[in-house]
Amino acid sequence: MTITMITNMATKSIHDEAASMLRQHEHRYTPGRQRLVDVMDSAHRPLTLPQILESDSELTQSSAYRNLDVLEQSGVIRRINATADHAAFELAEPLLGHHHHLICVDCGAIEDIHIGEPTERAIDAALGAAAKGLGFKPLHHSLDLHGQCANCQ
Amino acid sequence: MTITMITNMATKSIHDEAASMLRQHEHRYTPGRQRLVDVMDSAHRPLTLPQILESDSELTQSSAYRNLDVLEQSGVIRRINATADHAAFELAEPLLGHHHHLICVDCGAIEDIHIGEPTERAIDAALGAAAKGLGFKPLHHSLDLHGQCANCQ
DNA sequence: CTCAGTGCAAAGGATTTGCATGCCG
C-alpha cells in the first residue's frame, strides 16, 4: 500500500522532475522528450537506441539521439557504455535510484540489481581513499557484474 | 637494482605468458603483437587506439585493431568501454592483476587504482547473491569511479 | 609452398549534423 502510493507518486513526479530539470537548463519538455522518459521509466533496465525506437514507433532516430543528449545534459538520464556497439540509456540516479547492472557478455542484455547499503558505503570509502591521493574529485561509482545471463548459458 | 631486475623479469614473463596464451589459441606472437603488449605494459592505464598508435609509430591502424582482437580473444588483453567515442584496452587480469579505474567525465582520462581485499570480497558476495536469484553466472565485476581528474577541476 | 599476418584503401555501422519546416511561447 505504502509502496504503491510511493510508486505512483514517483511516476508522476518523474515527469515533473524531468520538466523542472530541463527548464533549469533552458530546454522545453516537449512531447518527444516525454515519450523518451516514459519509455525509459517503463523499462526496468537500460535501453539501447534501437530498443527505445522499438518501444515507441512515434520516435525518430535523429530526434531521439538529439533529445537523449539534451536529457543527459540536463541530468534526467545517464548514458552507459556497457557494450561495444550500442550505448545504453537509463534514468539518472535522482529519478531511478542508485543501482548496479548484470551485463551478459554473450548477448549484451542488462539487468538492474541492488546491493546492500553497507557494501555501498564500503565501496565509496575505498574509492574515495584512492581518489583522494590523486586529487580526483569523485562524482559517482559504477559497479557492473559481467557474466552469462540465464538464456545464454 | 632489485626493482630493475623484478621489472625485467615481470616484463619478460608477460611476453612469455602472452606467447603461451596465443599459442593455445593457435596464433603467433608476431612482432606487431609484441609491440602492442609492450605499449600496454608500459602504460599504467588503459589506452585508446589513438594513444596506442601514438606510443609506437611502427603500428598501423588496421593491423592494431586486428591484433587487439586476437589478443582479446586469447585472453591477453581486455577491452573496456569507458568512454563513448573510443574503446580502451588494457592487459587482462592474469597479467596485470585485479584493479579498478578512475574515469574523468570531462577529458576521459583513466587511472588505475586498487582497493582493499575485504572490500573486494564484500562486492563479490553482494553481486553474487543478486546474480544467483536471476540465474546469472558471474564472471568478473568492474568497478569505476567517475569524477573529475586533477587537471579538469 | 602454404597460410597466417600485414598494410592500404574502401566499406560498414552507430551517431551527428545541415537544412527546411513546424510549432510553442
Add this chain to the structure above:
DNA sequence: CGGCATGCAAATCCTTTGCACTGAG
C-alpha cells in the same frame, strides 16, 4: 513573430573488411 524542436537525408567518425603482398615454418 522568433527561436527551439523535428525529420529527413547526408556527413562523420570509429571500427571492420577486401585484397594483394610478405614472410615464417
